[in-house]
Each structure stands twice: as structure tokens, then as C-alpha cells.
Amino acid sequence: MAELRDELIDLIADEALIERSKLVPEATLADLGLDSVGVVSVVFAVEEKYGVEITEDAFKDVTDFGAFLAVLEGVVETKRAA
């Protein structure tokens, strides 16, 4: 789980061009400059890397990075468990 989380944080840092040290759970997506295009870019990269599909409404109640990461982790873990 921790390994997957690290992988995802690396991927997000690369895709969204955000310093890894700023990707902490309490940071809001707005603070990180992760706008709608940024979110879709990250989602696209996660889908490509892990062969998953993430629905558009998966992030509808998400405002901070911790929750954002948890959604991605959950989708990947579900796929792996299947």
C-alpha cells in the first residue's frame, strides 16, 4: 500500500509538475495549482500506467490531496484485487 502510494505521488509530481514535498495530505488541490486539466492529466496517466478506468465523478467531493490520492489508490487496489 505504501509502495503504491509512493508510486502515485511520484507520478502526480511528474505529470502535474508539482514538487513532491508539496504533495501532503492536507494541501488543497487549489493550493497545489491542480486545476481541472491538471486533474484529468493525472487521471489519464494513472489509467495508462495501471490499466484502470476512473469515472469523471470520482472526485466530486474531493478538495484536498489526501482524499484525491485515496481515490486513486482505491481504484488501483480494486483492480489488483479483482
Next chain:
Amino acid sequence: MTGQARRIVVTGLGAVSPLGIGTKDTWIAAREGRGAIRIHHFDPGPNGPETRDTAAALISGDLLGALETALGRRVGASLDPFALMALAPAHEALAQAGLLQAPVLEHRTALVLGHGFAGIHTLEASFERFYGQKAARMHPLTVPKVMVSAPVSAVAMEFKIRGPVFAVSSACASSGHAIAQGAGFIRGGECDVAVVGGSEAIVTPCCLRAWEGLQAMTPTTCRPFSAGRDGMAIGEGGAVLVLEALDHALARGATILAELAGVGLSSDAFHWTQPSLDGAVRAMSRACEEAGALGGESVLISTHGTGTPLNDKNEAAAIHTVFGKSALRHPVIATKSAHGHLIGAATALQGVIGLMALAEGVAPPILNYLGADADCDLDLVVERARPIEAQAMLLNSFAFGGLNTSLVFRRSPRGEGV
């Protein structure tokens, strides 16, 4: 320039090319005759046809790393290569001009870049994803990466250039038109500075096949004006010049590298791929007349010089028509033999190399020359670099579709060097 219009000078140069990352490395390789055209093996992937070898000139070295170091931030995969190849020379040129973070960028600076094509790398990968892999969704940044204005937007955002900003396209003359357009903003008084040039990144398996279809590509290497020449080789890269009103440059104590003294634009309105003597002559004559360069002085001629049988024959005839009896007194160079044909960036890159040649008083050699062709009777600088007396350079670009630019630059009016 003519009348009461403001004189226009060059205060910054930037280049990334197959000859090197940066103006200095590019110039030294050109001067020393170290060409970059090689036979490359391009693999179109599992959904493409058989692989094939093609002559092309590629950038070597870590362009992205160099750019990220220069900018002090990550750029990553957010830009197509043709935007990276504009951003890097724009930074170099603005830094040399001493204009990074200068207030003039806010409102009195234009930015015009030329490209023959757009984000071909991104487009080709997208087609492979869609048609080859049958993937339903495209990357969300596909459109901003592909669009032909992506480089100017990237450069404007990076350096906060807020005056007139747009891209122009006229195939192999694109950056020539960009230079002319930028000069117009200064001449007309709307701007004090114009960041101009172009970039091109079209060395991809599919795009190269399209070029091969034109029957204009060499299977070996580019030999401008030579006996046995058999076509052009594509190159990649970008180049940027900072143009500035002379009065503005003097007022801020800028180092003046050269003056843009004449601009000639014309259209053949004739043929997609065949050149026209009339169109070339009109562009060259207008630029030279405006610059007062037809009085018998020695002029360095940086030719379009693609290495195709038709272009070089036509350009040689045009030089004889424009310069008459003095035609053989002007040293002729053709640096596409070293860096390949950068299409939309060709004029700007050859401008940068030519201005270095003027500043150092040394003409870089035409490479791969096999011997004289009676149709190309010119004072060709071949085999090795040659000292020159020329104080002016005529820079030609004659694009497919019959779109022509000729520019005349003079060495710094204040005698300063590059």
C-alpha cells in the same frame, strides 16, 4: 529602413540545432564544418509499415535538461518538442539582450514565431493511440500541445510578454515572415522590442515518409549547389532573434549585434514545389535595395540552398539576375548542408549563424560538396571556413507553395561584435 521609420537592430540571439544546444555550439560546429546529417533508422512501431533508413539531422544532448536548468523549473512532458525548441532559444536570446524580466516585455514587446508544421510528435503519437491502439480517450493536453501557437503561448507565459503575440506559417519561410512581421511592429512604433524566430520538430516516422513522397529528399546527404546533389535532409531545432528599435537599444546601453536593414517579401503564385526566378528576384531585389546593398560592396549570401536540383539552380540564377556583373564577388554559404532543413525555423537559424559569420568575419563552409555544377556558378565557400570582408548578409528563404523572404542584415552600426 527607409524614410522616418525607426531603425531596427538585433540585440539577442538564441539557437538549438543539430549542431548544438545554444548559439555558441551551433556556430562553432558550422564554422568548423562539423555537419550533423546522418542516416537514421526510424521505427514506425507495431502498427506501421516496414522500417526504413532516412537522412536527417537530429538534436543530440539533453535539450529538456538544459532548458530546465536555464529556467530553474520543471518543464517535463507538458510541451511538444517544437515548443521546447522555441522556449530554449527564446531564453538564450532574451538573456543575451539583457531583457529577462525587463519592463518593456510587459506591453511594448511583440512575439512572433514561425513554424511550417505544428506539434507533429504529439499528433503522431495521438493517431497511433487512436487508430493503432484503438484507445478511446486522448491526453487532455493534446490540443494545447499540438496547436501551432503553442510555442508563442509557452514563451509569452514564461517571460511575461504581453504585447502582440502570435504564430505565422509559410512553410520554409515561416521564420523569415516572423522576423519581417516583428520588424513591422517596431517600425510602425507599436513596439520597442520584437522576439522573433521559429522552431520545427517534424522528425517522426510518418512525417518523414510524407516528405519522401515529394521526391525531394536525399537518400544520402545534402550537397547544396554541388554536382550530384540529390535533395534535402530534414533537421530539427529552433532559433530566436531579439529585434529592437535602435533608439531603445541605445537608450538602455544594449550591445548591438547587427542591424536589420532590408526586408523583401514576395509570392510566386505559381507552383507547389517548383521555384520561380521572378519571385526570388523580387524578394532579393527589394531587400537589397532597401538596405542599399547593390552598390558593389561584398555581401555574404546565406542561401536557401536546400540541395535540391531545382532550388539551387533557380537561386543561382536569381543571384546573377539581382547582382549582375558583381554576382561572383559575393561569398555564398548554404548551412543546410550542416544542420539540415529546419523548415519553419530555417530562416531564423541561418540568420543566427550568418550574423555570427558577419561578426567574426568568417564564412562557414558548404559541406558534402562533390564538384562544380555549371548551373550554379557562384563564389561558393566550400570545404573549409573562409575569412570574409562582407559587412552585410543577404538571407534567402524560398518556401514550397512559392512564399519568399529575403532579409539583409548589416554588421553592428556601432562596430560592436557578437
